[in-house]
Amino acid sequence: xxxxxxxxxxxxxxxxxxxxxxxxxxxxxxxxxxxxxxxxxxxxxxxxxxxxxxxxxxxxxxxxxxxxxxxxxxxxxxxxxxxxxxxxxxxxxxxxxxxxxxxxxxxxxxxxxxxxxxxxxxxxxxxxxxxxxxxxxxxxxxxxxxxxxxxxxxxxxxxxxxxxxxxxxxxxxxxxxxxxxxxxxxxxxxxxxxxxxxxxxxxxxxxxxxxxxxxxxxxxxxxxxxxxxxxxxxxxxxxxxxxxxxxxxxxxxxxxxxxxxxxxxxxxxxxxxxxxxxxxxxxxxxxxxxxxxxxxxxxxxxxxxxxxxxxxxxxxxxxxxxxxxxxxxxxxxxxxxxxxxxxxxxxxxxxxxxxxxxxxxxxxxxxxxxxxxxxxxxxxxxxxxxxxxxxxxxxxxxxxxxxxxxxxxxxxxxxxxx
Ligand SMILES: Cc1cc2nc3c(=O)[nH]c(=O)nc-3n(C[C@H](O)[C@H](O)[C@H](O)COP(=O)(O)OP(=O)(O)OC[C@H]3O[C@@H](n4cnc5c(N)ncnc54)[C@H](O)[C@@H]3O)c2cc1C
Numbered sequence: 001x002x003x004x005x006x007x008x009x010x011x012x013x014x015x016x017x018x019x020x021x022x023x024x025x026x027x028x029x030x031x032x033x034x035x036x037x038x039x040x041x042x043x044x045x046x047x048x049x050x051x052x053x054x055x056x057x058x059x060x061x062x063x064x065x066x067x068x069x070x071x072x073x074x075x076x077x078x079x080x081x082x083x084x085x086x087x088x089x090x091x092x093x094x095x096x097x098x099x100x101x102x103x104x105x106x107x108x109x110x111x112x113x114x115x116x117x118x119x120x121x122x123x124x125x126x127x128x129x130x131x132x133x134x135x136x137x138x139x140x141x142x143x144x145x146x147x148x149x150x151x152x153x154x155x156x157x158x159x160x161x162x163x164x165x166x167x168x169x170x171x172x173x174x175x176x177x178x179x180x181x182x183x184x185x186x187x188x189x190x191x192x193x194x195x196x197x198x199x200x201x202x203x204x205x206x207x208x209x210x211x212x213x214x215x216x217x218x219x220x221x222x223x224x225x226x227x228x229x230x231x232x233x234x235x236x237x238x239x240x241x242x243x244x245x246x247x248x249x250x251x252x253x254x255x256x257x258x259x260x261x262x263x264x265x266x267x268x269x270x271x272x273x274x275x276x277x278x279x280x281x282x283x284x285x286x287x288x289x290x291x292x293x294x295x296x297x298x299x300x301x302x303x304x305x306x307x308x309x310x311x312x313x314x315x316x317x318x319x320x321x322x323x324x325x326x327x328x329x330x331x332x333x334x335x336x337x338x339x340x341x342x343x344x345x346x347x348x349x350x351x352x353x354x355x356x357x358x359x360x361x362x363x364x365x366x367x368x369x370x371x372x373x374x375x376x377x378x379x380x381x382x383x384x385x386x387x388x389x390x391x392x393x394x395x396x397x398x399x400x401x402x403x404x405x406x407x408x409x410x411x412x413x414x415x416x417x418x
Contacts, residue, residue, distance in 0.1 A: 034167065050258070094143070
């Protein structure tokens with residue numbers, strides 16, 4: 001039996017849920033259905049990340065990331081206050097450990113100021129020590145607006161609001177095929193067909209497959225990068241007061257191994273960034289032949305590997321050797337020892353990789369017929385989710401004049417379904 005709706009959203013991660021809420025806020029008459037393969041919301045990236053509300057420092061001025069992170073962080077703090085979601089504006093420091101890293105720190109400060117990040121302040125060694133007594137560096141950048149949050153709790157609060165506003169969320173429902181017709185989008189799912197006037201795909205690690213099924217180009221491809229964390233022993237948590245980050249490699253879209261206090265009091269060290277053989281490789285050894293084949297067959301993979309083989313080797317070293325992993329953080333917290341850490345959780349980044357071998361840096365939203373596709377939404381997309389949702393709703397209005405059905409549409413739909 002087919003189920004008809006104005007708007008179907010694939011994926012109940014933080015983005016899909018934020019888009020569903022935004023659509024219902026704009027048009028309470030819209031029928032909205034979210035379809036999610038797992039039996040909980042926020043299972044994948046939304047539930048496996050650093051839990052940091054980024055302030056918008058790192059991103060190229062004028063990029064979507066820059067604009068939507070600054071706006072999204074502001075909106076997220078307000079949303080958490082309204083919905084009693086645990087959040088703390090604890091601030092963060094980015095530490096330059098040597099004079100060679102100062103130009104990198106300068107570049108970050110310049111970007112942060114261009115992007116309108118509030119409260120940025122340059123610190124000398126003594127001021128860094130006042131904020132983070134165990135951190136060591138020649139200079140640092142302090143961002144008081146950066147915070148920590150429970151992103152799965154944000155996803156649950158969004159889901160609650162979607163349901164309250166009349167939306168429906170189908171859990172345990174896998175989309176297996178997409179049929180893009182001139183007047184509707186038909187999804188084949190494990191629970192039957194869903195027929196929608198419009199669709200928004202927010203499928204994270206699986207977004208390229210669904211986009212291609214809907215008629216979009218193969219470029220870019222999602223390549224999974226596993227991020228592993230270590231956890232500080234509870235008695236060593238006092239090594240870190242808030243968040244301590246290195247100056248990242250500007251050639252990579254990852255921020256480097258950092259020390260992150262979590263909203264539940266835990267302190268994590270990580271994440272690493274290792275290309276893996278499954279889009280859900282929460283265990284390092286998990287390999288899914290289809291995922292691995294898709295990565296290996298993609299021309300961009302080898303082009304990227306040629307460029308970043310040294311980084312790849314270092315990442316393999318972190319995976320194989322805990323002491324090497326700890327050393328990455330020891331550079332700026334020298335007291336940290338391998339005995340201070342325990343194994344921690346992991347996440348898998350859905351990172352888009354172009355055919356040309358370039359890791360796609362900015363958020364990418366593309367369009368086919370009656371659907372929009374989020375094709376690259378890595379960090380800071382959780383922070384930016386409410387602002388990305390507004391952008392998607394604007395694009396949906398531009399692209400296909402998204403609106404609720406009129407009585408006439410409803411009569412026709414009822415007639416068609418009979
Ligand atoms: C290690 C790591 C650290 C990070 N740290 C941060 C951070 O500190 N701050 C920050 O802002 N961001 C961070 N991020 C990024 C952030 O987690 C993601 O950008 C964000 O969660 C993306 O949300 P999403 O809804 O697009 O994806 P997801 O949460 O992955 O949701 C996609 C959903 O689509 C569903 N789906 C896929 N295919 C189908 C199908 N065929 N049928 C039905 N459902 C389907 C999946 O089951 C999933 O629930 C981090 C990410 C990782 C991995």
